[in-house]
Amino acid sequence: MSVSTVVPREQTQKILDRRAPVATRYMASTPFTTTDRLEDCARQFGANVSLMEGDLRYTYAQFNARANQVARALHAKGVRKGDVVALSMENRSAFFFAWMGIAKTGAVAAFLNTHVSGKPLAHALEVTGARYAIVGEECMPRFAETEGIGEHLVYLHWPDAERPAADALRAGFGDDLQQLAAQEPSDNVPVEWREDLRAGDTAQYIFTSGTTGLPKAAVVSHARWLMAGDAMKLLWEIAPSDCFYCFLPLYHGAASMSATSTAMSAGASLVVRRKFSRSEFWSDVRRYQITCCQYVGEICRFLLSAPPQANDKEHSLRKMAGTGLTPEIWQQWVNRFGSQFRIYEGWGGTESNTNTVNVDNHVGSCGRVPFWEKTNLRLVRYDQEKGDYIRDENGFLQLAGVNEPGEALGMVIQHPEVVAGRFEGYTNVEATEKKILRNVFQQGDAWWSSGDLLRCDEHGYCWFVDRIGDTFRWKSENVSTMEVTDALVEFPGADAVTVYGVQVPGHDGRAGMAALVMLPGVAFDADGFWKLALERLPRYAAPLFVRLMDTPDMTGNYKLRKVDLQKQGFDASLVSDPLYIRDDRLKTYVPLSPQAMAEALRG
Structure with a gap:
């Protein structure tokens, strides 16, 4: 199929309808969490390779065993259900062991941006209420140069063979968690540690920048993380034989929610790289037989800027998902690297309660809405010059017209059991309330405000236009x-x-x-x-x-x-x-x- 082929309206909806049952699978009170997903993977796909890093390979059984050991070591240090454990580590296998070890204790993981120090780092620890911090040796200098953050934290560190810290610096970051974990049993930890933990409870805090200064900690429930993986597995048609390339930072939702949750939902593999490398991208794809990767538009542009090679079309990569791929770069990518790609350009965010995804390879679009009555997404008219909404005579917002840029809003589903469509917000109540618009189309309704301008054409295709505000x-x-x-x-x-x-x-x-x-x-x-x-x-x-x-x-x-x-x-x-x-x-x-x-x- 040509990448510019328009799939019929009914066929597009059938593809989208695959994920409809996912919304009802995880109610807020469902007794299934991130930990249960990993333990299910160990039972169903135990011999499958789950993580690859350099020459290292870990099966799902080994991944689960490592997480159990970390959980036991954390529990011995006092970590309990509901505690917040900050995690500062670059992309490596240890990140997954620490993350899932935190989950197995029933605690909440707060993913920290590994680039920040000073006020932003202190702010991140404060707003999440972290009591414990697991710090990779590579991130120790940023903590060390930030004053006033050590008094209330219990530190644990994880060695880094690539960038070991000086002994004097390491001494200030508590015990070696890798060493402690290695001394613990590897069988599944007692379920009593997570007693009464439900899918609707908080699993992670992921930081996202807003228009109000310092980054906000977005709340991600177990259900949202699970639903993201199950839905993408169906839309992207992921199988256990697939292999994901994970080079985007794991402290962001794209890598930790979309890629990781999707891979684990299918029992597929993840190749972990510290950071994106233009020179190593295609050699990694060929070496590990990678079939799926996430992108941002800049990544694709960087790869296209490298000199053409005779084997540009000789690779295993088939599926790409991400944001920011312009029509021009999209077409150049397909022309150079092959027409076999399924490109799932999407729109949404870590904290968003609605999203779109391009499932039919329509170049440049971030998704299609064939039937608006089946989605909680709406586009409303917005005056960019005045910085305000355009309202009708009754003060309600107006729907944007065909091809008219409008702010994307997501109707907030206000039901205690329903997680799909719920706006989980941030750790800060005031920041959460600022993102909710009330009495939008009628008295009593509530809508999440994205701050993004989209336009929708006559065929229902959505196109990202711009970001509102600062x-x-x-x-x-x-x-x-x-x-x-x-x-x-x-x-x-x-x-x-x-x-x-x-x-x-x-x-x-x-x-x-x-x-x-x-x-x-x-x-x-x-x-x-x-x-x-x-x-x-x-x-x-x-x-x-x-x-x-x-x-x-x-x-x-x-x-x-x-x-x-x-x-x-x-x-x-x-x-x-x-x-x-x-x-x-x-x-x-x-x-x-x-x-x-x-x-x-x-x-």
Whole structure:
């Protein structure tokens, strides 16, 4: 089938209807959890390879045994049902053993971004209420440089052969959990440890950036994690013989929810890589006979930028799922690497209570809604200039028209037993309430506000348009402009700092740009700004562009006019102010030029 073939409306719905029974399989009171899924895998697929990392191989039986040992070691340290255990570790097999060991005690795992330190790290530990922290040796330096986080935590660490920590540093992170676990029995732990734990209870906290500054901890129940895997197994037609490539960070929902849960639902394999490598991608695919992988649009662009090879079409990869694949990159990908791909471009998020997925290879679309009455998704009219909804004469929101961009909303199912369609929210009650719109189409209804603009064409195909507000997405990461601003406002000599995302031709998402107003008589210190940005922010969040302005661009009520700044971007025909771009090789910001931009984007 051609990737541009439009599948008939009825056939598309049949594919989508495969996951309908999944919604009724896991009620809130269902006595089945993440742990039960792993133990079922050990019984049903015990001899199947579950995890591959380098030359290491672990069957499902071995995976389950390792998790049991970790659980016993944690239990001996005092971890009990309901406790929160923070997990800071890069992608490796040990992450899975620690994660599932936490689950087997009945505790909640809080996945920490391995790039953050300082205030964001302290915030993550505080909002999750973590009492214990499992820290991989590779992440120890970020904890060590963050003040005031050790007093209330019980630390355990996990060795890292690739990047071992110094003895003096390791001494501050408690016992060696790997060593403790190795001394424990490997049989299944007592079910009494998880007594009364149900599918609707919290399994994990996964951080997601919003528009309110520091990242929020999204609540993920056992049921949501299980449903994600069961639904994707059916939609992607995953079998035990399939093999997933896991290079996206496990602290995000894409890898830990979609990929891991889907693989375990089918008894399939996972190949774990620390991080994406353009040079090693296809050799890994061929070495491990990988059939499935997740992507973000940037990943595909990076792979296409490598020189063509004679064996580009000789590989086992057949199924890809992700977000941000533009029609142009999609078509280039298929032309170069083969027409056999099933590409499941989707829309949704870690905390979302609704989603769409492209099941019929329609290039560029993030999904199709043949019958709106069968989904809780709606698109409503939104005025981007005013930053507000367009309402009817009764004050209710209006549905967006055909091909009219509208904000995606998900109707909140308000039933104590139903998890599908429930908005599980965040650890912060106020942050949760801010994402719920009430009295949207009628009095008493409630809808989750996504902050994303989609449009839907006359055939029911949905297309991602943009992100509303002060969050932009770059290098597959959500970036909060407020968080970036907070990190940069203390730049010496700066009178005002405005941060926003700008579109870069040929690249998915938006790159960060900072408009600076310097105090009179103070020159812009390009080296100092680079140093401050890269010390305080992950690389993906540090502004790629800088604009030096005489005065901040404000509205009459003293709100920064970010919409205009975004529109102007770094277009020299629209901007007369000095423009700079980040040069990580020189560790500074240099005047913007075509050559400087090519160098920056090449990195």
